[in-house]
Amino acid sequence: xxxxxxxxxLCLLALAAGGCSSLPLxxxxxxxxxAEMSKTGYDMAAGLNSRKSLEQDDGPxxxxxxxxxxxxDRQGGSLKYAIPHVSQGRAYVVGTYATPQELERAxxxxxxxxxxxxxxxxxxxxxxxxxxxxxxxxxRDNILRLSGIRTREVRVHVVxxxxxxxxRVRTEAEAEQLQESAHIAxxxxxxxxxxxxxxxxxxP
Numbered sequence: 001x002x003x004x005x006x007x008x009x010l011c012l013l014a015l016a017a018g019g020c021s022s023l024p025l026x027x028x029x030x031x032x033x034x035a036e037m038s039k040t041g042y043d044m045a046a047g048l049n050s051r052k053s054l055e056q057d058d059g060p061x062x063x064x065x066x067x068x069x070x071x072x073d074r075q076g077g078s079l080k081y082a083i084p085h086v087s088q089g090r091a092y093v094v095g096t097y098a099t100p101q102e103l104e105r106a107x108x109x110x111x112x113x114x115x116x117x118x119x120x121x122x123x124x125x126x127x128x129x130x131x132x133x134x135x136x137x138x139x140r141d142n143i144l145r146l147s148g149i150r151t152r153e154v155r156v157h158v159v160x161x162x163x164x165x166x167x168r169v170r171t172e173a174e175a176e177q178l179q180e181s182a183h184i185a186x187x188x189x190x191x192x193x194x195x196x197x198x199x200x201x202x203x204p
Contacts, residue, residue: 071109082094127160167194
């Protein structure tokens with residue numbers, strides 16, 4: 001804000017002398033208002049992020065997830081962009097791999113991670129998806145919209161046209177709706193790891 005205040009003061013002085021025609025007083029005020037609004041928006045976002053960080057889960061699954069993420073990040077390449085999820089000690093790693101060697105590194109990197117008792121790699125060869133009218137992100141959004149499921153317990157990813165459904169739902173009807181939504185949205189294949197609370201995985 002100090003540079004803008006200085007600009008305004010200089011313009012006021014220049015206006016008194018008949019100068020600063022390229023930046024009228026009202027224009028200078030508009031610039032300052034816009035900057036102030038941007039600052040306020042930034043501060044609000046920072047505040048929300050701070051509150052969100054305070055609310056983040058720090059339970060065993062969250063800690064195991066952080067360990068998995070760190071282990072994958074150390075591998076570099078495509079693996080540092082892989083997304084791990086851990087639910088009740090079961091880990092799912094979603095993303096792509098560039099070479100068979102990279103896939104093998106992913107297997108080794110996710111072994112013997114504290115807090116993880118089972119790992120499922122949902123990794124697909126980079127560039128293996130078919131030519132599609134919709135992007136992976138659009139297919140994912142359509143699955144969420146069609147299913148109507150809005151819960152932190154369910155994660156939906158689409159990678160190279162493949163839908164990966166992870167998490168827990170309360171009823172068979174919710175699980176079937178999620179599966180059907182992935183079909184309707186145009187996913188090439190569906191990897192369904194959704195579980196009922198205290199139940200076995202839903203059969204695709």
